[in-house]
Amino acid sequence: MSICKKIAFQNFKGFSFSDASITLLMCFSLSFCPPALGFEKLELGETVRVACLKLNVYSMPTAFSEITSKKKFGSSLKIMELLSIFELPNSDYSSRKKLEQAAFRAKKRGKSVNPITKKDYTRANWVLVGTGEYVQASCLVNENLFEEQTEELAEAKVIAVITQKAKRNFSEEEEGDLRAMKGVAGKALGGKADFELIDEIIAKTQGKIDLQYLKQFRKEGNLGEFK
Amino acid sequence: MNKQLVRHFVIFCLFIFSIVSDVIAHETNDPLKNFKDDAFLKDDSLEDDFEKKMDSMFETVKKAQDSVANTRMGPLDRYILGRSLAARVITAYKLVDHKDDRLKYLNAVARNIIMASRRGANYIEPVILLLDEPKIINAFAAPGGFIFITTGMLNFLRNEDELAFVLAHEVAHIELDHGLNAIKQNEGAKIFTEATTDESIEGLFSEFRKFAENGYSQELEAEADIRGTQIISSLGYDYNQGIEVIRRLEETTSQTHGIGYPKNRPGRLKSGAGGTTVNKETVTLRQQRYAKMLK
Numbered sequence A: 001m002s003i004c005k006k007i008a009f010q011n012f013k014g015f016s017f018s019d020a021s022i023t024l025l026m027c028f029s030l031s032f033c034p035p036a037l038g039f040e041k042l043e044l045g046e047t048v049r050v051a052c053l054k055l056n057v058y059s060m061p062t063a064f065s066e067i068t069s070k071k072k073f074g075s076s077l078k079i080m081e082l083l084s085i086f087e088l089p090n091s092d093y094s095s096r097k098k099l100e101q102a103a104f105r106a107k108k109r110g111k112s113v114n115p116i117t118k119k120d121y122t123r124a125n126w127v128l129v130g131t132g133e134y135v136q137a138s139c140l141v142n143e144n145l146f147e148e149q150t151e152e153l154a155e156a157k158v159i160a161v162i163t164q165k166a167k168r169n170f171s172e173e174e175e176g177d178l179r180a181m182k183g184v185a186g187k188a189l190g191g192k193a194d195f196e197l198i199d200e201i202i203a204k205t206q207g208k209i210d211l212q213y214l215k216q217f218r219k220e221g222n223l224g225e226f227k
Numbered sequence B: 001m002n003k004q005l006v007r008h009f010v011i012f013c014l015f016i017f018s019i020v021s022d023v024i025a026h027e028t029n030d031p032l033k034n035f036k037d038d039a040f041l042k043d044d045s046l047e048d049d050f051e052k053k054m055d056s057m058f059e060t061v062k063k064a065q066d067s068v069a070n071t072r073m074g075p076l077d078r079y080i081l082g083r084s085l086a087a088r089v090i091t092a093y094k095l096v097d098h099k100d101d102r103l104k105y106l107n108a109v110a111r112n113i114i115m116a117s118r119r120g121a122n123y124i125e126p127v128i129l130l131l132d133e134p135k136i137i138n139a140f141a142a143p144g145g146f147i148f149i150t151t152g153m154l155n156f157l158r159n160e161d162e163l164a165f166v167l168a169h170e171v172a173h174i175e176l177d178h179g180l181n182a183i184k185q186n187e188g189a190k191i192f193t194e195a196t197t198d199e200s201i202e203g204l205f206s207e208f209r210k211f212a213e214n215g216y217s218q219e220l221e222a223e224a225d226i227r228g229t230q231i232i233s234s235l236g237y238d239y240n241q242g243i244e245v246i247r248r249l250e251e252t253t254s255q256t257h258g259i260g261y262p263k264n265r266p267g268r269l270k271s272g273a274g275g276t277t278v279n280k281e282t283v284t285l286r287q288q289r290y291a292k293m294l295k
Helices: A003-012 A019-030 A096-108 A143-147 A151-163 A172-183 A195-205 A211-220 B002-029 B038-042 B045-069 B075-092 B101-116 B151-156 B160-175 B178-190 B201-214 B218-235 B239-251 B265-272 B280-294
Strands: A047-050 A054-058 A067-072 A076-078 A081-087 A122-130 A133-136 B127-131 B139-142 B146-150
Touching: A047 A143, A067 A133, A076 A122, A151 B075, A195 B075, A195 B127, A211 B101, B075 B127, B075 B139, B075 B146, B101 B127, B101 B160, B101 B218, B101 B280, B127 B151, B139 B160, B146 B151, B146 B160, B160 B178, B160 B218, B160 B239, B160 B280, B178 B218, B218 B239, B218 B265, B239 B265
Parallel strands: B127 B146
Antiparallel strands: A047 A076, A054 A067, A054 A133, A081 A122, A122 A133, B139 B146
């Protein structure tokens, strides 16, 4: 170790960072992080990816219209129009209420605040991706989030959310956590997880949807397009 | 963009200033400051000490960063979370066989509701599970399109419109990401505390599951009531039946999905949801098929 480094270390011997330093570094780091989103913020002209196993393409911006084709996981789609715009609920971190509260707090601290626009707290439910081709927005993600849509990363993210001690790069210990999640019996009511059974159930329910039966069901009950 | 860069620069400068202040304060208070000798120069434990402190600080910062990044979930993340919860739910309750006729009917009602919601498209097709629990009146949902309803709830409900309201309320919780918000709020409180080592993964999943099964906060339940009403109204169901089922659920003391509901739920729905009223004949028509399929 060099003398310079030693001297530097001496200065840090017994040294503790103040709360202010940690808070400021955190603010600096978090300002580069994407915000937590319940609904993806999609932009007109943006190219997005399909993050569902399959995504129905409809002839109109409603799930009760004709399905014209299907897009597979990973397909790239260009957003031509954003439709069925809705306001985010108050509980959402990007809702008008939450944004106004944040702006109020910032102003109180004497910070300059960008004006809140409707675009900040609204999202699209439907997206036009081609001539007469509409898809629901809930399966569309931008390139960055799509890169995280792998089972391994998703499992790690879920554990991180649940345990609140996340790390992006997985250590051997965390791989152990993944195994533990799948196999360890818990103490809570019905805490034991049966992944084999749930996967069996999921497999039995997939691809069984009879759209004609659903349509007939709506027709008989005066629902959806027949209301 | 320029404003953002300026903001980053200012925060960074403040951080550097703060660190320098910490160092000066430390040097002023440290009686051994500037003490350097051969022993010190050979002491490698100083490096460990410094690295530990740096690691500790960056660990705290990283936790904060990850708490934000990890709650940004895509369809696959939601499915994995829902599957993990569902894998635990199915060991807590008895399941009705997937070939049961009631499931075909339930699937039709639930899938139409999901299609009418803003999460009509999920990573996989929706999974609707009927729990063979006649004494439990409950319905709940997990992210990714997992919906659970007990036979006790089916016996309690009087018609399809009531069933639609109950299912739409659960779909609304999923659509609005209430489970993740609950976690995130909890996370915010815990961010600076070390996770306890005896907190098992199962225990934490159990906590999350309790949100879904027992209800969320009053604010979130009110939101789900209103959004659920909007969903069924857009589909053509009668929201008055939702008010009726709320009234009866509130009267029923044995029901388990009752923690955190706001006061005067029916009144809030009448004033805030913009629900539509449907003629009696249509409700009766659907009531008949409900009775035929479920009783």
